[in-house]
Amino acid sequence: MSSAVTDAHEHDHDHHGPAKGLKRWLYATNHKDIGTMYLVFSGIMFFIGGFMALIIRSELFTPGLQFVAPNFFNQMTTMHALIMVFGAVMPAFVGLANWMIPMMIGAPDMALPRMNNWSFWILPVAFSMLLATLVMPGGAPAGGWTMYPPLVLQTGDAFPFLIFSVHLMGLSSIMGAINVIVTIINMRTPDMTLLKMPMFVWTWLITAYLLIAVMPVLAGAVTMLLTDQFFGTSFFLAAGGGDPVMFQHIFWFFGHPEVYIMILPAFGVVSEIIPTFARKPLFGHDSMVYAASSIAFLSFIVWAHHMFTTGMPLTGQLFFMFATMLIAVPTGVKVFNWTATMWKGAMTFETPMLFSLAFLFLFTIGGFSGLMLAVVSSDIQYHDSYFVVAHFHYVLVPGSIFGIMAAVYYWLPKWTGHMYNEKLGQVHFWLSTIFVNVTFFPMHFLGLAGMPRRIPDYSTQFADFNSIASIGAIGFGLSQLLFVYVVIQCVRKQGAKASSEVWEHPKGLEWTVPSPAPYHTFNDPPKVAAEVAFS
């Protein structure tokens, strides 16, 4: 077996801890340190993006223009999306992957630790550059996160910074994905066969393949935008014989799998948590793997459902409509498997379980509105309306972000060695769940009544639901301060000491190491005993 694992023993590192001071973080190669940096970075971005959301919702609190100029409003919608997608949700899952995957598969670290360091440190550079555009002549990008030409080509000095920062984000994601795949393929403890892997590892493996396939596509699309703007090409410029709709096809070939990149790891998290708190094995582990793989495959053949209104042949419309609806089948398999896992389980409702249950109900609402949007004839009505905003926020906030929060509460005692404050955690859960619905549910009604998205002002008939949504958004934003407080309290070791298992007999190798997890884990490949195996 394994030369590198044996090498690791020969240069035994486990008797010394981390380096001191700034160097520990700047030169970090330890998966736990890098995971922590990703999570902290994601948290900072979450609050910056959230602040922008609050500017948007404040402006929309009543009809008329209140606080910001329309162009700045557009900058806020664009930057909010870019920051939340690439800066908050994706790095949070990479952080979780860094922390948990080596521990879950019995590996001493990630396979490529120096590249891991590089993947992370590219991100602050990319986002500093993106945020710097806010103070540039012409302001930040304002054409939407989709960067459709020719609109995006009207961006001022910010344009090349936008393109370069998107390239850097892509590079970081690709390197992170390569690291995840190589680690899972090559570093598993010898008797952990693929189908014995925990679902979080499985969903991340699939996500990493998606990332490698589609992030370069986004990079290619924005490279072509760059050459159209500065080097006289006409990939997307109709005046030069190019095709602006081709950008949309390429963008959404990236963009739809991107949706699954942001949700599949959350599926993995929920698949870890529900069995622990239902005190039953995950129902249909292997079928969950096949369902996640099917979702990933289907994500490549549905992209044009984002573009039904651009005009396409009837056969194209029907193909993309039915392919999209087909995704409901493997997703349904997952939802029913989670439900079956809970069936007759001895359930308790600690904070991670509460977030997972809210995920189950609320993500499904987002899934159902997605099915409504898949129907071509309906989509032509819903397109570019607040119904779409409601749909994807239900998928991303109580979907992806609740998944991240569930994961943080679930594994925080393993990371810090101390329990978080359960009571405050539950208060945070209820506030978040109530306010997330107050914010986003009225948007369904606004969209169905015809309110377009990405506008700073609106007709007075939309006033009531907009006010409700804005109140919800402010409440949701403030509730997250409680989350920060609970996490800081736990990190400062103010809770009870956590045992190595933390919860009641959870499955998985990560629960066989002490809490907090030692700086170096598994210098000897562990055995996958029956009581921790998944399948």
Added chain:
Amino acid sequence: MNDNAGNKREIRKTALILGGIAVFFYLGFILLGVLRA
């Protein structure tokens, strides 16, 4: 049974193949744009 666990050569090979796939997709889609434009 995972026979490749921790094998540095295998790790580098897998990483290079994956990196190659990423470059292929990047250049491939630009080529698509060139052919279409």
